[in-house]
Amino acid sequence: xxxxxxxxxxxxxxxxTIGAIQSHKACVKGLGLKRMHHxxxxxxxxxxxxxxxxxxxxxxxx
Numbered sequence: 001x002x003x004x005x006x007x008x009x010x011x012x013x014x015x016x017t018i019g020a021i022q023s024h025k026a027c028v029k030g031l032g033l034k035r036m037h038h039x040x041x042x043x044x045x046x047x048x049x050x051x052x053x054x055x056x057x058x059x060x061x062x
Contacts, residue, residue: 007044010062011052012035013039020058027051 001041002011013033017025030051042048 008041015058
């Protein structure tokens with residue numbers, strides 16, 4: 001059995017989604033962020049990178 005190691009990104013929601021357009025709210029929800037200052041770890045995939053780039057003004061990545 002081989003276990004694959006995935007690179008992860010820590011994403012934090014630093015600005016509120018109030019007043020954001022619907023597609024930005026959907027990206028934040030798709031990343032698994034629920035509230036301000038909520039931190040999640042997501043796998044580093046092109047799909048997640050695209051969502052992070054779309055809402056880069058709302059989140060911070062470590």
